[in-house]
Amino acid sequence: MVNDAYARITIVVYMLINMCTLAIGQSCPAYCSSFEQTFGQNKCTSCETEYFLSNDECKSCTYIGTNCIICSNGTYCSKCLPGFWDTNCGAICSDGCDTNSCNVLNGSCACKQGFYGSTCQVPCSQNCLTDTCGPNGECGCKAGYYGSSCYGNCFETCEDCTDATTCSLCPPGKYGTLCGDSCQCSSRCDIVTGACMN
Ligand SMILES: *[C@@H]1O[C@H](CO)[C@@H](O)[C@H](O)[C@H]1NC(C)=O
Ligand SMILES: *[C@@H]1O[C@H](CO)[C@@H](O)[C@H](O)[C@H]1NC(C)=O
Numbered sequence: 720m721v722n723d724a725y726a727r728i729t730i731v732v733y734m735l736i737n738m739c740t741l742a743i744g745q746s747c748p749a750y751c752s753s754f755e756q757t758f759g760q761n762k763c764t765s766c767e768t769e770y771f772l773s774n775d776e777c778k779s780c781t782y783i784g785t786n787c788i789i790c791s792n793g794t795y796c797s798k799c800l801p802g803f804w805d806t807n808c809g810a811i812c813s814d815g816c817d818t819n820s821c822n823v824l825n826g827s828c829a830c831k832q833g834f835y836g837s838t839c840q841v842p843c844s845q846n847c848l849t850d851t852c853g854p855n856g857e858c859g860c861k862a863g864y865y866g867s868s869c870y871g872n873c874f875e876t877c878e879d880c881t882d883a884t885t886c887s888l889c890p891p892g893k894y895g896t897l898c899g900d901s902c903q904c905s906s907r908c909d910i911v912t913g914a915c916m917n
Contacts, residue, residue: 750777781807799823815839844869862888886910 747754750770751763766777771790780790786808787796799808801820812821815834821827830839833850843852846869852858860869862879873879876898877886889898891906894913902908904915 748776750779797823813838813840815842846870 745759745761747761748763750767751761751765752767753763753765754761755764756762763772763775763777766772768788769780769790770777771780771792772778773792778793780787780796781793786800786803787798788800789798790796795806796808799805802812804810804812804821804823804826808823810826812819812826812828813834813836815830815836816828816839817831818828821838826838828839830836833843833852835841835843835852835854835856841856843850843856843858844864846861846864847858848861849858852868856868858867858869860866863873865871865873865880865882871883873886874883874897876890876893877888878890879888880886885896886898887910889895889907889910892901892904892908894900894902894908894910896910900913902913902915907916908914909916
């Protein structure tokens with residue numbers, strides 16, 4: 720008695736959710752998530768996760784069991800498990816993404832600190848002043864490096880520079896843009912005039 724009532728409720732709930740009419744001689748299409756009645760038949764209008772609609776039937780996504788959750792046909796995945804992207808969900812979201820997910824079409828994401836690039840795949844230069852850089856890797860440089868992303872090394876006899884041939888800080892006792900001139904100072908001298916600094 721109790722089991723029978725339970726079974727009826729289950730069927731009613733099932734029908735309400737699926738809108739599939741279980742009349743005599745009819746069946747509900749497999750893996751179908753919504754239906755409409757067409758000529759007394761349950762016609763499938765959308766499929767469960769990991770299946771796609773083809774000729775009124777729900778067929779398995781090719782990449783089922785891999786990382787694909789929703790596909791629009793056998794070979795095109797439109798929603799991947801978190802952490803994956805591309806039409807077959809075969810690409811992994813970059814370590815530089817700030818969450819474990821990225822755009823399914825192109826892998827783009829918001830970058831966590833210290834990364835840049837269209838998919839946040841590039842770490843900021845180690846020569847940046849801080850562990851932060853702009854959308855193209857640009858940052859302020861530590862002493863001894865130059866360039867918008869600080870990948871340039873100042874020449875050896877120069878402690879800091881603005882470009883490959885313009886020193887902004889010569890070692891003590893040296894001055895000039897290439898630090899090629901000598902000054903007689905106990906500390907640093909003015910880089911332009913060679914005058915002692917204090
Ligand atoms: C699969 O679906 C995608 C996106 O809707 C489409 O570009 C592609 O041509 C489809 N492929 C087939 C074989 O139908
Ligand atoms: C990736 O796709 C999103 C949404 O379609 C778009 O806003 C973004 O610009 C794309 N990124 C790249 C790198 O193409």
